[in-house]
Amino acid sequence: MNNIAFFTSFELGWFNAWIPSFGIVLIQFLYMLIYKEGGKRAVDTSWYTKKDRQNSHGSSFLQILLLIVSLFIPLKIGTWWFVVGTVIYSISLFVFIAAIHSYAVASADKTIKNGIYRYSRNPMYFAFHTGMLGVCIGSASLWLLLIIIPFFILTHWVILGEERYCATTYGEEYIRYKNNTPRYF
Numbered sequence: 001m002n003n004i005a006f007f008t009s010f011e012l013g014w015f016n017a018w019i020p021s022f023g024i025v026l027i028q029f030l031y032m033l034i035y036k037e038g039g040k041r042a043v044d045t046s047w048y049t050k051k052d053r054q055n056s057h058g059s060s061f062l063q064i065l066l067l068i069v070s071l072f073i074p075l076k077i078g079t080w081w082f083v084v085g086t087v088i089y090s091i092s093l094f095v096f097i098a099a100i101h102s103y104a105v106a107s108a109d110k111t112i113k114n115g116i117y118r119y120s121r122n123p124m125y126f127a128f129h130t131g132m133l134g135v136c137i138g139s140a141s142l143w144l145l146l147i148i149i150p151f152f153i154l155t156h157w158v159i160l161g162e163e164r165y166c167a168t169t170y171g172e173e174y175i176r177y178k179n180n181t182p183r184y185f
Contacts, residue, residue: 010072010143017070017139020089024096024131025067031100038104047169052161059158062151066132066144073141085138092131099123111166111174119185121177122159126184129155159183 032039045056076082095116102115103124116123129152136144163183166174 011074012072013074015075015077017073017075017135017141017144018067019075020093020135020138021067021070021132024093024128027093027097028100028128031104035104037108038106041108042103047165048161052158055154055157055161059151059154062147062154066147066151069143069147070135070139073139073144075138076140079140081140082138085134085136087134088137089131089134092127092134095123096127096131099127111170111177113177113181117181119181121163121181121183123185125155125159 032042045053048056075085098116099120102117103112106112106114120126129148132144132148132151136148163178167178
C-alpha cells in the first residue's frame with residue numbers, strides 16, 4: 001500500500017475502474033428502458049433555463065470524461081483501497097437501485113416521497129456520486145478524483161435547478177417535502 005501512486009499510469013485493462021463505472025450507468029439505462037414513462041421524465045429538460053442547460057451539459061461532459069478515463073485506471077485489487085472503495089460502491093449501488101426504482105414507478109404528477117426519497121430529496125445523484133467516489137478510492141486514483149470534484153459541483157447546480165422546477169411544478173406539496181427532507185442525507 002505504501003507504493004501506490006495516486007497518479008497511476010494509464011493502462012487499458014479488463015480489471016479497471018470502468019467495470020463499476022459503466023455498471024451503474026447501465027443500470028440507469030436499463031431502468032429507463034423498462035419504465036419508459038419514468039425514463040422520459042428523467043430526460044425531460046424542456047423547463048431548463050440557459051444556466052440549467054449549461055450546468056447540465058458541463059455535468060454530462062464530466063460524467064462522460066469520468067467514464068472514458070475509468071477505462072484506463074486499474075483497480076487496486078488486493079489493497080485496502082480496493083476493499084474500502086468496494087464497500088462504498090456496494091452501498092451506493094444498493095441506494096442507487098432503490099432510488100431509481102422509486103423514481104421509475106412514481107407518478108409524474110406528484111412529488112416523489114416514497115422509498116429512499118423519504119430520507120433524501122436527491123438519492124440518485126447522491127448514490128451515483130458516492131459510487132463514483134468508491135470507484136476512485138478502489139483504484140486509488142487522483143486522476144478520477146480531479147474529475148469527480150468538479151462533477152459533484154456542477155451536478156449540485158443542476159440539482160438546484162431541478163429543485164426550483166419541482167417547487168414551481170408541485171407547489172406547496174414539494175415545499176413541505178423540501179422543508180422536511182435533506183437535499184442529500
